[in-house]
Amino acid sequence: MPAEIDGCTRFRRVASSLAAAAFIMAGAARAAPPPELILFHGRILTVDAQDSIAEGVAIRDGKIVALGTDREILRLAGPTTRRIDLHGRTATPGLIDSHAHIADGGVGELYHVDLSNASSVAEVVRRVQTGIAALKPGEWLLGDGWDEGKLAERRYVTAADLDPVSAHNPVWLTHTTGHYGTANSAALKLAKISASSADPPAGTIDRDAARAPTGVLKESAQDAVVNLIPPPTARQQRDGILRSIEDLHREGVTAVKDPAIGQPVWDAYRELLREGKLSEHVCVLWYAGTTLASAQAALASIQRAPRPPQSLGEGRLLSCGAKIFMDGSGGARTAWVTEVWHKNSTDIDRGNFGYPSTDPEVYRQMVELFHRAGVHVGTHAVGDRAIDWVVDTYAQVLGETPTTGLRHSIIHANIPSDHALKTMAELQTRFDAGYPEAQAPFMWWIGDTYAGNFGPERALRLVPLNTYLKMGIRWGGGSDYPVTPLAARYGLWASVQRETLKGTYGAHPFGTAESVDIHSALRSYTVWGARQLFLEDRIGSLEIGKDADIAVWDRDMYTMPAAQLRDLKCTMTLFKGQVVYDSKRP
Numbered sequence: 001m002p003a004e005i006d007g008c009t010r011f012r013r014v015a016s017s018l019a020a021a022a023f024i025m026a027g028a029a030r031a032a033p034p035p036e037l038i039l040f041h042g043r044i045l046t047v048d049a050q051d052s053i054a055e056g057v058a059i060r061d062g063k064i065v066a067l068g069t070d071r072e073i074l075r076l077a078g079p080t081t082r083r084i085d086l087h088g089r090t091a092t093p094g095l096i097d098s099h100a101h102i103a104d105g106g107v108g109e110l111y112h113v114d115l116s117n118a119s120s121v122a123e124v125v126r127r128v129q130t131g132i133a134a135l136k137p138g139e140w141l142l143g144d145g146w147d148e149g150k151l152a153e154r155r156y157v158t159a160a161d162l163d164p165v166s167a168h169n170p171v172w173l174t175h176t177t178g179h180y181g182t183a184n185s186a187a188l189k190l191a192k193i194s195a196s197s198a199d200p201p202a203g204t205i206d207r208d209a210a211r212a213p214t215g216v217l218k219e220s221a222q223d224a225v226v227n228l229i230p231p232p233t234a235r236q237q238r239d240g241i242l243r244s245i246e247d248l249h250r251e252g253v254t255a256v257k258d259p260a261i262g263q264p265v266w267d268a269y270r271e272l273l274r275e276g277k278l279s280e281h282v283c284v285l286w287y288a289g290t291t292l293a294s295a296q297a298a299l300a301s302i303q304r305a306p307r308p309p310q311s312l313g314e315g316r317l318l319s320c321g322a323k324i325f326m327d328g329s330g331g332a333r334t335a336w337v338t339e340v341w342h343k344n345s346t347d348i349d350r351g352n353f354g355y356p357s358t359d360p361e362v363y364r365q366m367v368e369l370f371h372r373a374g375v376h377v378g379t380h381a382v383g384d385r386a387i388d389w390v391v392d393t394y395a396q397v398l399g400e401t402p403t404t405g406l407r408h409s410i411i412h413a414n415i416p417s418d419h420a421l422k423t424m425a426e427l428q429t430r431f432d433a434g435y436p437e438a439q440a441p442f443m444w445w446i447g448d449t450y451a452g453n454f455g456p457e458r459a460l461r462l463v464p465l466n467t468y469l470k471m472g473i474r475w476g477g478g479s480d481y482p483v484t485p486l487a488a489r490y491g492l493w494a495s496v497q498r499e500t501l502k503g504t505y506g507a508h509p510f511g512t513a514e515s516v517d518i519h520s521a522l523r524s525y526t527v528w529g530a531r532q533l534f535l536e537d538r539i540g541s542l543e544i545g546k547d548a549d550i551a552v553w554d555r556d557m558y559t560m561p562a563a564q565l566r567d568l569k570c571t572m573t574l575f576k577g578q579v580v581y582d583s584k585r586p
C-alpha cells in the first residue's frame with residue numbers, strides 16, 4: 001500500500017471515549033506540548049452528541065486537543081501559541097456539502113458564460129453575443145445556469161433566440177439542473193439533429209408544433225451535442241477545482257462529496273494533493289454510466305484506489321464509490337413519477353410520467369456488482385417511482401449480501417413515497433445504508449420551476465425533512481452546485497424556510513410542515529454529512545481528536561432570526577488548523 005494512504009478505523013473508539021470527557025482533561029493537556037493555535041472568547045457550537053457549546057478550542061498538529069471555557073483554554077497556551085480572539089463570534093464545524101460538483105462547476109465559473117442570474121431571454125442572448133465576440137468562427141460558446149423559472153418570459157431559451165447572434169459558432173447552454181440545455185442551429189447541425197431524428201433511448205428532443213427541434217435537448221438527447229465539445233484541458237480542470245476550493249473556504253465549507261467524476265478529474269485531484277494544494281476534504285463518486293460494461297469499468301477505477309475510510313492525504317481525498325442515475329430532473333419533467341407531471345402548477349403535462357435514465361433491470365445488476373464488491377453506491381433519484389426502485393434495489397442486495405456501513409444513498413430523493421420512507425428508515429437501522437442526500441436549496445433556487453412542475457399537492461411532499469426527523473432517517477445536506485449556488489448557508493436557510501426565489505406560485509408552494517429547525521439543519525451539513533463522506537471519525541463535529549476544520553460566522557445561527565440565515569457571513573475558515581480564509585485578509 002502506498003505510504004500516502006492512511007486509515008482511520010481505530011480512531012473512532014479513541015475519539016468517542018474522549019468525547020465523553022470532551023471538555024478538557026487538564027492532566028493530559030499539561031503533559032503534552034502547548035497548542036499551536038487557540039481560538040477563545042467565542043461561542044463554539046460543537047455539534048457533538050449533546051450539542052455542547054464551548055468558549056475556546058486548542059489545536060495542535062491540525063487537530064483539536066482541547067475544548068472548554070476561556071480560562072481552561074487560555075491556560076494551555078505556551079509562548080509560541082498563536083491566539084485568535086473571536087470577540088464573541090460564533091464558530092461551527094467546517095460545513096460539509098454531501099453533493100456538489102465542484103470540479104465541473106469550477107471549470108464553468110472560469111471558462112463558461114454565466115447565465116445563472118439572467119432574468120430574461122434577451123439577457124441570455126446578449127451574454128451569448130458578448131461571449132461570441134471573443135471567439136474565432138467555429139469555436140464553441142458554452143454557457144451554464146439558465147432556468148426558465150427565473151426568466152421573465154417563463155419559457156425555454158431556444159435555437160431561434162440564439163441563431164441571430166451565433167451564425168458562425170456552435171452554442172451550447174446548459175440548464176442549471178444539467179439535465180437539459182439549448183443548442184443553436186449550428187450545434188444541432190454538427191450533431192446531425194433534425195426534424196427527422198428520433199428521440200434516443202432515455203432522452204427527449206424538444207420540438208415545436210411542426211415537429212422541428214427547438215434546440216432544447218433533454219437527458220441522453222444532450223449527448224449528441226455534448227460529445228462534440230472539446231473537454232477541459234488538464235490545466236483548466238485543476239484551475240476549476242482550485243477556484244471552487246477558494247469559493248468553499250469563503251463560505252466555511254471544508255468537505256465535499258463530488259459525484260459523477262471520471263479519470264481526468266481524479267487525476268487533477270491527485271495532482272493537487274501531491275502539490276499540497278488540496279486544502280479540502282473531497283470524497284468522489286465515479287460515474288458508472290448506464291450499462292453493466294460501464295459499471296465494470298468504473299469498478300476497476302474504484303478498485304485501484306484505497307477503500308473508505310482509507311484515504312489519500314489524511315482524509316483529503318477519498319474514492320468513495322459509484323454514482324448511477326435512475327432518472328432525470330424535476331426541472332425538465334423527466335424524473336420518473338407515479339402521477340403525471342404538471343406544468344404551470346395546475347396544468348397537466350398530459351401523458352408525461354418521466355422515465356428511467358438507466359434500464360431498471362440493468363440498474364439492479366449494476367448495484368449488485370458494486371455491492372458485492374463492497375463499494376458504496378449513490379443513486380440519483382428525483383421522482384417517487386425512481387426512488388422506490390432504488391430503495392427496493394438496495395433492500396434486495398442488502399438482503400442477499402448483508403453488509404453494514406456501505407451507506408448506499410439516494411441522491412436528491414425529492415419526493416419519496418411512504419414506502420420509500422419506511423424502507424430508508426429500515427435500511428439505516430439494519431444496514432447503515434439508505435441515506436437521502438437532500439437538496440433543500442432546490443426549493444429556493446429552482447423552486448419556481450419545481451413548484452410549477454410538481455403541482456400544488458405533490459409539492460408539499462418535496463424534501464420531507466421533518467418526516468425524516470420523525471422517522472429517525474438521517475440525511476446529508478447539499479447544494480448540487482452548480483445546480484444551486486455553492487454556499488451551504490443557503491441550504492441551512494432553505495431547510496428551515498422552504499421559500500422559492502421568486503414566489504411565482506406563492507412564497508411557500510412546498511408548505512412549511514416539512515421545515516426543520518436550525519439545529520437539525522446544521523447537523524445535516526456537519527455530522528450527518530460526514531458519515532456520507534466516510535469521514536465521521538475525522539470531521540463533522542468539534543471534538544477532541546478530530547481535524548480542526550472550523551468556520552467562524554458574523555452571527556449566531558442558533559439564536560438569529562431563521563429568515564436571515566441565508567445572509568450569514570463567514571469571517572474565517574480553518575482547514576486542519578490552518579487559516580485558509582480570513583475576511584480581513586482579502
Ligand SMILES: [Zn+2]
Pocket residue numbers: 099101259480
Ligand atoms: Zn448532482
